Amino acid sequence: MQLEQVANQVIELSKQVGDFIRQERKTFNADKIEYKGLNDLVSYVDKTAEGIIVAGLEKIIPDAGFITEEQTKNKIAERYNWIIDPLDGTTNFIHGLPVFSVSIALKEYDELVLGVVYEINQDECFYAWKGAPAYLNGKEIKVSKAPKIGDSLIATGFPYYNFEKQPQYIELFTYLMKNCHGLRRLGSAAVDLAYTAAGRFDAYYEYNLNAWDAAAGIVIVKQAGGHVVNFKGGDEVLDTRELLATNGRFTEEMLQAIQQYFR
Numbered sequence: 001m002q003l004e005q006v007a008n009q010v011i012e013l014s015k016q017v018g019d020f021i022r023q024e025r026k027t028f029n030a031d032k033i034e035y036k037g038l039n040d041l042v043s044y045v046d047k048t049a050e051g052i053i054v055a056g057l058e059k060i061i062p063d064a065g066f067i068t069e070e071q072t073k074n075k076i077a078e079r080y081n082w083i084i085d086p087l088d089g090t091t092n093f094i095h096g097l098p099v100f101s102v103s104i105a106l107k108e109y110d111e112l113v114l115g116v117v118y119e120i121n122q123d124e125c126f127y128a129w130k131g132a133p134a135y136l137n138g139k140e141i142k143v144s145k146a147p148k149i150g151d152s153l154i155a156t157g158f159p160y161y162n163f164e165k166q167p168q169y170i171e172l173f174t175y176l177m178k179n180c181h182g183l184r185r186l187g188s189a190a191v192d193l194a195y196t197a198a199g200r201f202d203a204y205y206e207y208n209l210n211a212w213d214a215a216a217g218i219v220i221v222k223q224a225g226g227h228v229v230n231f232k233g234g235d236e237v238l239d240t241r242e243l244l245a246t247n248g249r250f251t252e253e254m255l256q257a258i259q260q261y262f263r
Contacts, residue, residue: 003114003129006060006106011125013056014102014118017049021087021102022120033094043094046070049086053104057082064106069212081107085212088117089188103190105215115219117194126194128223134197143226143247144199149254152202153181155192162208165262169207172261189243193217196245197224203246203254207231207262211238218245227251231258 024045033043050072057064065077068084082104087093089100098121106114113130126141128134134141146152154176159166177183184201186192190213192204197220215238218228229235231242233255246254 001061003106004132007114007116007127007129009060010057010104010106010114010116011118011127013053013060014104014116014125016056017052017086017102018118018120018123020052021045021049021093021100025093025096028094030094043090045093046087046090047072049102050084053084053086053102054082057084057104061106067211069210079109083107083112083211083215085190085216088190088213089186092187097187099186099188099191101188101190101194103212103216105219107215112215112219115216117190117216117220119188119191119194124194126197126217126220128197128220130219130223132223134220134224136194136198141198141224143197143221143224144202146202146247146249148250149176149180149203149257151181152250153184153200155184155186155195155201155204157187157189157192157206157209158185159208165207168262172258175257175261189213190217193221193245196226196247197221199247203244203250205231205244205254205258207242209237209241209243214238214243218243221245229255231255231262 047070050070054073061080064080065075066073066082085103088103093100102118104116116127118125126136195201196204227248228245230237230240237243
């Protein structure tokens with residue numbers, strides 16, 4: 001399989017879906033919100049967008065399986081599986097905050113091999129595939145060169161329904177607040193990872209993530225030269241639902257802080 005050719009098709013599809021989402025935002029009514037769980041929102045826009053993505057991807061790799069947020073189609077295949085978040089940042093979308101994205105990743109067996117994150121509002125498409133650099137709108141991107149926490153701008157995501165570890169999270173948040181250039185919470189994990197790959201953020205951490213939140217961004221960060229690990233420093237992040245992405249220069253320092261405060 002030619003991953004570059006597949007990536008180009010996925011990029012085109014993500015932009016088509018992005019156009020649909022952008023147009024729907026102009027007339028979206030909050031009465032159309034549904035609740036999947038506590039503070040876990042969804043709308044017809046998410047579901048329709050996912051249906052468009054699934055239909056498009058089925059044409060690219062007909063025998064591939066799907067892991068989807070809105071469960072438009074969930075079928076695990078032996079070799080290739082798509083991991084899809086049709087609208088990452090649904091709460092932002094619903095409230096009119098312009099940070100939301102389309103996130104599509106491809107997994108071959110147990111390895112993530114392709115990722116596309118299309119940030120709709122800025123018309124920025126971040127993408128990468130195994131064996132190649134990471135790109136933003138056709139230009140190669142790399143992670144930043146910040147050498148330590150003290151020189152960094154860090155992104156995170158706030159817990160919004162699983163509050164069991166909230167006290168530890170706040171301790172870590174407080175430490176980083178006092179020791180880095182600043183903390184940001186955009187509300188789209190896919191965008192946080194894409195911005196880390198592009199060097200806009202120097203690190204990003206979050207817990208309680210789902211595979212569709214992070215899979216595409218993980219590929220892009222790694223191909224841009226960054227590190228992606230769980231809170232124990234291991235490579236498995238999708239199953240542990242803990243993720244730390246850095247530029248690779250102060251991964252150990254971040255892990256020490258996480259392990260000290262986020263027990």
